[in-house]
Amino acid sequence: MEIEVKRSNRKTMVIEITKEAKVLVRAPYPMPMAEIKRFVNEKSDWIQKHVEKMLEKQQERSAQEKLTNEDIQKLAKEALDILPKKVEYYAKIIGVTYGRITIRNQKTRWGSCSAKGNLNLNCLLMLTPEEVQDYVVVHELCHRKQMNHSKQFWEEVGKILPDYRERRTWLKEHGSAIIGRMGKK
Numbered sequence: 001m002e003i004e005v006k007r008s009n010r011k012t013m014v015i016e017i018t019k020e021a022k023v024l025v026r027a028p029y030p031m032p033m034a035e036i037k038r039f040v041n042e043k044s045d046w047i048q049k050h051v052e053k054m055l056e057k058q059q060e061r062s063a064q065e066k067l068t069n070e071d072i073q074k075l076a077k078e079a080l081d082i083l084p085k086k087v088e089y090y091a092k093i094i095g096v097t098y099g100r101i102t103i104r105n106q107k108t109r110w111g112s113c114s115a116k117g118n119l120n121l122n123c124l125l126m127l128t129p130e131e132v133q134d135y136v137v138v139h140e141l142c143h144r145k146q147m148n149h150s151k152q153f154w155e156e157v158g159k160i161l162p163d164y165r166e167r168r169t170w171l172k173e174h175g176s177a178i179i180g181r182m183g184k185k
Contacts, residue, residue: 001047003040007031013039015047019176021054023047057177067181072105076123079103083121086137094160096144107179110171111136113143127178128171135167 003023013031016024027036040047067075084101091098099118112120119140125133138160146153157164 001051005033005036015040015043017047017050017054019054019058021051021058023051065181072123072182075126076103076105078126079121079123083125083133083137086134087119087121087141090134090138090141090160091144094138094141094145094156096141098141098144105182107182110175111140113140113147115147117144124178124182127181128174131167132171135161135164135171138164 001023003025005025005027007027007029010026010028013025013027013036016026018024023040025036025040080103083103087098087101097117099114099116101119101121103123104120105124106120106122109120110122110125114120121136121140125136138157142153142156142160145156154164161167
């Protein structure tokens with residue numbers, strides 16, 4: 001197994017498995033190589049497990065068909081029919097107002113909320129389970145109460161969706177494969 005070592009002014013060592021399933025060890029400048037090797041050997045089971053998981057994700061991403069412009073337009077139309085209704089429903093429950101709702105085709109975000117309360121939602125949400133769509137809508141609407149990701153923000157999300165962590169985990173585990181279907185621009 002090939003391991004890349006990157007040194008910096010950090011105080012601790014950390015192992016990272018990249019999207020390409022490569023092992024990267026970030027270590028402090030003065031850390032002896034023998035210490036780095038010992039650390040990697042201690043963590044070999046963890047490394048193997050996560051490399052395999054990343055390889056599976058790579059296969060999942062490459063196996064999925066790329067979306068055409070027509071597919072994306074259909075998803076955007078579907079999102080325009082469904083997501084504003086979800087926003088309206090959850091805004092009442094949360095007790096917040098919102099401005100404009102825009103459906104976008106984004107590669108890095110599932111949603112966003114501006115200081116003015118305008119919401120941007122990704123049309124690719126239509127490729128996720130309904131529970132995940134609800135999570136993203138609730139997440140963005142809770143920013144109307146807390147424009148950050150503080151403990152208070154997550155408490156607001158948890159009031160509406162007590163299982164939000166599972167929904168968020170689903171998005172983290174499967175979201176990149178969905179976004180990867182957009183291909184290169």
